Amino acid sequence: MTQRLVILGGGTGGTIMANRLRRHYGADELSITVVDRDDDHVYQPGLLFVPFGHTHVTDIVRPRHRQLHHHIDFRQAEIDRVDIEEQTVHLDGGEAVPYDVLVIATGARLLPDETEGLTGPGWMEKVFTFYTPEGAAALADALARFDGGRVVVNIVDLPIKCPVAPLEFSFLADAYFTERGMRDKVELVYVTPLDGAFTKPVASAALGSMLSDKGIELVTEFNTGTVDGEGGRIISWDEREVPFDLLVTIPLHGGAEYVSRSPGLGDELDFVPADEHTLQSKAKPNIFVIGDASNLPASKAGSVTHFEGEVLTENVRRFLAGEDLDASYDGHANCFIETGFHKAMLIDFNYETEPVPGHFPATVGMPLLKESRLNHLGKLMFQWFYWHSLLPGRDMPGVRPDMPLAGKKIPQTSS
Numbered sequence: 357m358t359q360r361l362v363i364l365g366g367g368t369g370g371t372i373m374a375n376r377l378r379r380h381y382g383a384d385e386l387s388i389t390v391v392d393r394d395d396d397h398v399y400q401p402g403l404l405f406v407p408f409g410h411t412h413v414t415d416i417v418r419p420r421h422r423q424l425h426h427h428i429d430f431r432q433a434e435i436d437r438v439d440i441e442e443q444t445v446h447l448d449g450g451e452a453v454p455y456d457v458l459v460i461a462t463g464a465r466l467l468p469d470e471t472e473g474l475t476g477p478g479w480m481e482k483v484f485t486f487y488t489p490e491g492a493a494a495l496a497d498a499l500a501r502f503d504g505g506r507v508v509v510n511i512v513d514l515p516i517k518c519p520v521a522p523l524e525f526s527f528l529a530d531a532y533f534t535e536r537g538m539r540d541k542v543e544l545v546y547v548t549p550l551d552g553a554f555t556k557p558v559a560s561a562a563l564g565s566m567l568s569d570k571g572i573e574l575v576t577e578f579n580t581g582t583v584d585g586e587g588g589r590i591i592s593w594d595e596r597e598v599p600f601d602l603l604v605t606i607p608l609h610g611g612a613e614y615v616s617r618s619p620g621l622g623d624e625l626d627f628v629p630a631d632e633h634t635l636q637s638k639a640k641p642n643i644f645v646i647g648d649a650s651n652l653p654a655s656k657a658g659s660v661t662h663f664e665g666e667v668l669t670e671n672v673r674r675f676l677a678g679e680d681l682d683a684s685y686d687g688h689a690n691c692f693i694e695t696g697f698h699k700a701m702l703i704d705f706n707y708e709t710e711p712v713p714g715h716f717p718a719t720v721g722m723p724l725l726k727e728s729r730l731n732h733l734g735k736l737m738f739q740w741f742y743w744h745s746l747l748p749g750r751d752m753p754g755v756r757p758d759m760p761l762a763g764k765k766i767p768q769t770s771s
């Protein structure tokens with residue numbers, strides 16, 4: 357009998373899973389349905405470059421259905437809720453889609469309205485986010501018009517997608533204003549709820565000193581409570597204030613809204629609890645989670661989604677065959693960090709091992725935690741790999757889902 361796989365979300369994770377599983381199974385063995393609310397697949401890492409005019413939104417968006425192999429049913433609809441007891445997804449408009457196995461790949465949702473004042477006066481005038489295509493494009497216009505003052509980059513709270521993207525934005529802003537010959541007229545300030553530039557100590561120290569070398573002020577342990585767009589200031593819960601002329605905000609993130617209407621599925625932030633190593637949900641054995649939608653302690657990153665996809669493809673196969681699941685996902689994340697002036701860093705880490713210096717993927721390769729032009733080229737080339745290798749579900753030569761230890765200089769204190 358044909359088994360029914362339904363994948364919620366046709367972004368990075370949903371597309372990878374659909375294409376990998378389609379290759380594995382004939383259409384008579386497994387029907388695959390992907391549900392997404394729209395047909396615009398955004399290459400989200402490209403949003404970083406839009407504000408600086410290095411790319412345009414139209415260059416980073418492709419039709420979603422065209423990224424899916426033949427014999428994958430694409431339904432364009434808003435998901436209303438999942439009934440995990442009845443094994444049915446309910447779509448807006450009333451259609452019910454039954455499943456034998458469900459993969460949740462609905463990513464993370466931006467919640468700017470959850471912060472007082474953030475979307476009030478000044479929103480999209482002097483308060484922007486580059487985390488959406490509209491925001492990134494509007495910020496490009498605002499930066500082009502900007503003639504000096506305080507630019508504040510603020511992470512409201514964690515977790516966020518691509519936790520290094522706000523740092524990259526700050527480094528690129530330093531390069532952008534330098535290249536426009538007006539860096540001396542701009543104060544750049546990086547405001548984070550963390551106690552340093554990044555979560556992990558070795559990388560935090562390296563990135564913190566890079567901020568300082570570039571003259572970017574670092575404000576730590578700032579938990580944003582209110583945004584006063586008119587007055588040009590952000591105010592923390594403990595009543596500290598940071599003034600701005602232009603605010604680049606990374607709003608609060610949560611899981612997809614339908615999760616809150618699906619009893620038993622999600623946590624209080626609408627992320628979906630899952631096993632850290634198998635990606636099987638805690639809700640039901642026939643529900644799996646990939647990418648930003650989960651509550652895993654891994655980064656919310658496309659690289660994580662890709663590595664998870666390799667393990668999860670195997671686990672859907674094992675589940676359908678009645679075999680024990682593969683518990684090999686180790687939290688592996690791999691992120692380029694643009695540092696401006698055609699250079700970038702690379703970090704590679706997992707649940708156990710923090711980002712350290714060395715090389716990736718082995719003793720010879722791209723330098724880790726060190727600026728290089730090679731890493732910058734790697735970051736730029738990644739868009740091609742995304743559309744032509746990662747989304748179609750091909751393996752990347754030399755890159756495995758588990759984190760390589762070879763090439764890493766692990767300090768004594770790091771496990």
Ligand SMILES: Cc1cc2nc3c(=O)[nH]c(=O)nc-3n(C[C@H](O)[C@H](O)[C@H](O)COP(=O)(O)OP(=O)(O)OC[C@H]3O[C@@H](n4cnc5c(N)ncnc54)[C@H](O)[C@@H]3O)c2cc1C
Nearest residue numbers: 365367368369393400401435462463518647648657658659
């Ligand atoms: C500015 C920025 C820069 C980034 N840079 C990098 C980087 O350099 N490297 C890196 O590895 N990662 C980066 N990322 C993160 C990366 O893009 C995400 O982690 C990745 O896309 C997650 O994939 P996903 O499948 O979980 O979610 P997504 O790709 O976001 O897909 C989720 C899908 O679910 C759909 N959906 C949600 N709710 C519903 C609903 N109710 N009904 C119907 N459809 C729904 C959405 O439309 C969407 O298509 C960046 C992200 C941003 C925002």
